[in-house]
Amino acid sequence: MPSEHAAGLSLDGLLESVIDIAKAADNAILAIYRRSFEVTYKDDASPLTEADLVSHQVIMDGLAKLEPAFPILSEEGAKIPWAERQQWRTFWLVDPIDGTKDFVNRSGEFTVNIALVHEGAPVLGVVTAPALDEIFAGIVGQGAWKIDTAGRRAIGVVEPRKPLRVVASKNHLNDETRAYIDQLGDHVLVQAGSSLKFCRIAEGAADHYPRLGPTCEWDIGAAQAVLEAAGGQVTTLEGAPMVYGKESVLNPYFVAKGR
Template structure:
């Protein structure tokens, strides 16, 4: 099956899952609990996961799947996978619970250790972001689809930093060079902040704290195809499916590579789980 067909499957599957998520969201008829890692999960997360898993297993039975909401196989059983689907059934579950609308369904295809297809569907915003290696990155608002790219560097303007509504700016600020001017833009889920950078609405995002590979896989493809990059906090590339854990280190999402990022952001020892 060619990449264009796989992209169509990923987009349609994410949108189908989004419809199911919205049935829980609009009615408020969902349950929520805390997982062992102290992150929230709802019945909407699990329903979205079921739809995505069922569709992908049916349409692409030869491609294995890694999902946040399914137990992960040991590295010895998955490290030889040439390609696999990487899922976050709802990125921004906390935003879903509080009703902000800033949540999304994330589906990525990872090939030879790198995301080559990324789809992020934000059902409450009626937006779908998608990308494919060599094709570019796009934003679809249900009326039209347009190609997107990161905002160009201009020395005279402030650097726009995407932040969480509940992020401690003091914690993040210690890694920003105060010789530069910054403008902070608050948004919900990790993937939507990355998409904001991909479409030129912000320039960078510093994620300090735990995330999984499913949090970055889809937006990683979108960012790169839009002209940006994602690194760990020491400016090393992120990796996929080559460690026992699927937890990411701290990471930074960067827009236009013409910015002097190594002067703007101070590298620091990235938190890693081995």
């Protein structure tokens, strides 16, 4: 995909701006992570902390300053009516903290997810793991990169290993997912939290990630962009493309793969 995307903007320059915004969110999150904090719960019983809200505000403020301006859909933002959202051709998709349970448990495996969605598909993604000092970024059709204490380098998926390295959720490994994994044959489990599961495939540390459980668009959009930029793919279990900007933000069951 050329640098000038159909949306009429330079994705190269935009990616660097989004990385900077994500880093600012990381710093705000870590300031809270390193001290005591309260945990409340949403109507769906998922946890919510001050860090989720602070990260949301930092990202909203940062994205609002970018040109051209696109609407923003954030997990922690106000609910936007479908009548308005269905008009969006290009929009930002944000999860201020994916894996709040990992944040609360201080496992370190929570992420910040920022994606640019165009015509129903994520085309740019930034995933940061603040507590692990890792950043993953990608532009579909151009490449993916990892930034950590060793610097910045290009990453890519690899040929599947034997036994197959299947990445699984620490918090959501249900019976249906176990049954799916068992039918894959000889395999080893690679444990990872939040959207890092996609990123481990993108950097060649895992091969396969099935998710037979509920997720929302903001949970996976940025990481899907990173994985596809690294040469992988994310589809429904039937092999159909994942679609973004739907009336319901819930995703179908899916599988993420490397090469």
